[in-house]
Amino acid sequence: MSNENMITVNNYFKYLAEKKLMASKCPHCNQIDLPPRRLCSECLSEAEWIELSGKGALKTFSSIYVGSKAMMDKGYNRKKPYVFAVCQMEEGPSVAGQLIGVDETQPDKITIDMAVQVTFLRAEIGVDKEGNPLYRWDVGFEPQK
Numbered sequence: 001m002s003n004e005n006m007i008t009v010n011n012y013f014k015y016l017a018e019k020k021l022m023a024s025k026c027p028h029c030n031q032i033d034l035p036p037r038r039l040c041s042e043c044l045s046e047a048e049w050i051e052l053s054g055k056g057a058l059k060t061f062s063s064i065y066v067g068s069k070a071m072m073d074k075g076y077n078r079k080k081p082y083v084f085a086v087c088q089m090e091e092g093p094s095v096a097g098q099l100i101g102v103d104e105t106q107p108d109k110i111t112i113d114m115a116v117q118v119t120f121l122r123a124e125i126g127v128d129k130e131g132n133p134l135y136r137w138d139v140g141f142e143p144q145k
């Protein structure tokens with residue numbers, strides 16, 4: 001396996017920027033880990049990248065009315081909450097991220113086990129030396145169409 005393609009956090013985010021949700025899969029026991037791990041969490045064998053389908057189900061969520069500064073800067077506030085969710089991917093692992101495409105002001109209308117698909121959300125993570133914003137891509141979810 002070339003260095004470029006090693007299972008690292010950096011490469012995980014590089015794949016996210018390509019709109020790919022990648023996990024690691026163990027060729028020995030088939031365990032799938034997300035966040036990806038170079039060594040299988042079950043048997044410590046060397047794992048390999050696997051691209052997930054991005055389809056899954058909502059398992060739990062919170063409506064957040066008082067969020068982080070980054071989310072407040074995006075325009076979320078007490079009148080415009082956002083939803084942070086944990087979803088289980090059809091391949092098994094769970095992943096956390098913002099759930100969009102729902103009415104955040106009516107959390108009772110958001111149903112556990114609803115079918116979701118991964119979407120990729122751009123997050124500002126600071127500025128470079130010239131003051132230009134720096135971004136990374138995060139996992140988000142939306143209802144399956």
Ligand SMILES: [Zn+2]
Pocket residue numbers: 026027028029030031040041042043044045
């Ligand atoms: Zn294993």
